[in-house]
Amino acid sequence: MSSFATRSAEERDLAVISSIYTQAVEHSTSTFDLEPPDLDYWRARLDGQHPGDHLLVAVDSDDVAVGYAYSWSYRPRPAYQLTRETSIYLDRKVRGLGVGKLLYPALLETMAVSGVHTAIALVALPNPASERLHLATGFEKVGQMREVGYKFDQWIDVAWYQKLLVTLP
Secondary structure, eight states, X not given: OOOOEEEEOOGGGHHHHHHHHHHHHHHOSSSOOSSOOOHHHHHHHHTOSSTTOEEEEEEOTTSOEEEEEEEEESOSSGGGTTEEXXXXXXXXXXXXXXXXXXXXXXXXXXXXXXXXXXXEEEEESSOHHHHHHHHHTTOEEXXXXXXXXXXXXXXXXXXXXXXXXXOOO
């Protein structure tokens, strides 16, 4: 089995991050994007201006990104500034190898250290692997909305997950 590690994303990782996300856009309902964003979108994630904005990658033994997780604005209003929405995507070849259980806790810890109070995640349904990952990393399912996304000629439900982070002084 390969060994994996996590680190902050760098400019050199953006093409791989974009490729992983493009696969999700084109072949799954895990994102409601219908067209893959350009590299400037990922540069904005890399250069987040809020202390709670983070972009981490999981890398293989050759330091090549095989997955990523990020935190970003939940809502634009000031009262939400200590709440961040999270996303995680993995290359198909590493799914089921424990990469998500390595990467997500690294993101959550980084968020907590930077003062984030609450992590929010949305999971398009059905997605049992993502639901298991969220529960395994301490998220709680707090709700579900019916038929809020429409992709690939079908209505998609979304589950809401939340984790209160232990913020450090």
